Amino acid sequence: MFPKNGWYAAIWSKDLASEPVGRTFLGEAVVLFRGANGQAAALEDRCCHRAAPLSLGAVEGDHLRCGYHGLIFDAKGQCVAVPGQDMVPSSARVRAYPVVERYNVVWIWMGDPARADDSKIVEMPWLSDQGWTLTPSYLRIAANAQLLIDNLLDYTHVAHLHKNTISGDPREATTPTKTERLNDGVRVGRWMIDFKPPPLFAKAGGFDGNVDRWQHATWRPPSIVYMDVGAARTGTGAPEGDRTHGISIWSTHLVTPETETTCHYHFGFARNFQLDDQAMSKLLHEGTVTTFLEDKAMLEAQQKNLKGGAIDGLIHIAADAAQIQARRMLDELVRAEAH
Ligand code: FES
Numbered sequence: 229m230f231p232k233n234g235w236y237a238a239i240w241s242k243d244l245a246s247e248p249v250g251r252t253f254l255g256e257a258v259v260l261f262r263g264a265n266g267q268a269a270a271l272e273d274r275c276c277h278r279a280a281p282l283s284l285g286a287v288e289g290d291h292l293r294c295g296y297h298g299l300i301f302d303a304k305g306q307c308v309a310v311p312g313q314d315m316v317p318s319s320a321r322v323r324a325y326p327v328v329e330r331y332n333v334v335w336i337w338m339g340d341p342a343r344a345d346d347s348k349i350v351e352m353p354w355l356s357d358q359g360w361t362l363t364p365s366y367l368r369i370a371a372n373a374q375l376l377i378d379n380l381l382d383y384t385h386v387a388h389l390h391k392n393t394i395s396g397d398p399r400e401a402t403t404p405t406k407t408e409r410l411n412d413g414v415r416v417g418r419w420m421i422d423f424k425p426p427p428l429f430a431k432a433g434g435f436d437g438n439v440d441r442w443q444h445a446t447w448r449p450p451s452i453v454y455m456d457v458g459a460a461r462t463g464t465g466a467p468e469g470d471r472t473h474g475i476s477i478w479s480t481h482l483v484t485p486e487t488e489t490t491c492h493y494h495f496g497f498a499r500n501f502q503l504d505d506q507a508m509s510k511l512l513h514e515g516t517v518t519t520f521l522e523d524k525a526m527l528e529a530q531q532k533n534l535k536g537g538a539i540d541g542l543i544h545i546a547a548d549a550a551q552i553q554a555r556r557m558l559d560e561l562v563r564a565e566a567h
Pocket residue numbers: 275276277278279280294295296297298299
C-alpha cells in the first residue's frame with residue numbers, strides 16, 4: 229500500500245544515541261545506530277552469521293558489534309572483523325539502507341538505494357530552524373498508517389473525538405473545509421472567524437475572548453502531514469495575513485508504516501513564540517500527547533474492524549475529500565513503482 233521508494237521518518241534524532249534501536253519499517257526489520265563519528269546508519273536487523281538481531285548488539289566506535297558471536301559491521305553493512313580469525317569472508321555483509329539526518333529526524337529509504345535522492349525529503353525547516361521551538365513526541369500505533377493519514381486530513385473528527393482538548397467551539401463540527409490537489413500532495417483547510425478557542429490554545433495564546441482560527445493541513449507523499457495552525461484575537465487581521473496578535477504552530481506528523489496493521493507516529497508542535505519558555509513546551513508537549521492518545525485509541529479500535537488500511541465497502545461523506553485524494557495519489561505512486 230505504501231511505496232518503498234520514498235523517505236520515511238525512522239526516528240527523532242534525539243532518540244538515537246549510543247544504543248542501537250531495532251524498528252520495523254514497511255515490514256522489514258532494521259537496526260538504527262549512531263557511530264562515534266555522529267553518523268546515523270541503518271542495517272538489516274539480522275546478522276549474516278546466525279541471524280541474531282543486530283539491535284541486540286552494541287555500538288563500538290563507528291561500527292556495530294553483533295551481540296551473539298561478536299562479528300563487527302561497518303555503517304555500510306560490511307563485516308570488518310570476526311573474533312578469533314584473521315580472514316573476514318567477503319560475503320559477510322548485511323543490507324544497508326540509505327539514511328539522511330535532517331530537520332532533527334533520521335530519514336530512511338527502504339527502496340532502491342540508487343534512487344535515494346535526499347533533495348526529495350519534504351522540506352520542513354521549522355523542525356530545526358532557530359526561530360522555532362519543537363516539542364517532539366513518538367507513539368507506536370496498532371493501526372495501518374493510512375488510517376492515521378486519513379485522520380490527519382480530516383478536521384471533522386476534532387469536534388467529536390477531541391472535545392476535551394483541541395476543540396473549543398461547537399461550530400467547528402459544521403464548518404466546511406476546502407480541499408486542493410497539489411502537484412505533490414493534497415491540502416485541506418479552513419478559517420473559523422470569531423470562534424471560542426480550544427482550552428490548549430486559550431492557555432498557550434493567553435486568549436480571554438474569541439479568536440480567528442486557522443487550520444491548513446498538507447499531505448506530502450508518501451506519509452507526511454504538516455499543518456499550519458493557529459489563532460489570533462478576533463478581528464485583528466489574521467485572515468489578511470497579520471498574525472502578530474496570536475500564535476502560530478507548525479503541527480507536524482511523520483507517519484511511517486511498520487506493518488499492514490501498525491505504524492510509527494512521530495509528531496510535534498513547532499512554535500515561533502516564547503521559544504525558551506519551558507512551561508510552554510511542557511504545556512504543548514502534554515497537550516499534543518493527550519490529544520493524539522485520543523486518536524490512537526480510536527484508530528486502534530477502528531483497525532480491529534478493518535483489514536489493513538482498506539476502506540472498501542464503507543461510505544464516504546463530503547469531509548472525506550482530502551483523504552480520498554491522498555489515497556488516490558498514493559495508489560498512483562505504488563502502481564508506478566510496480567512497473
Ligand atoms: S549471529 Fe551475529 S555473530 Fe553470530
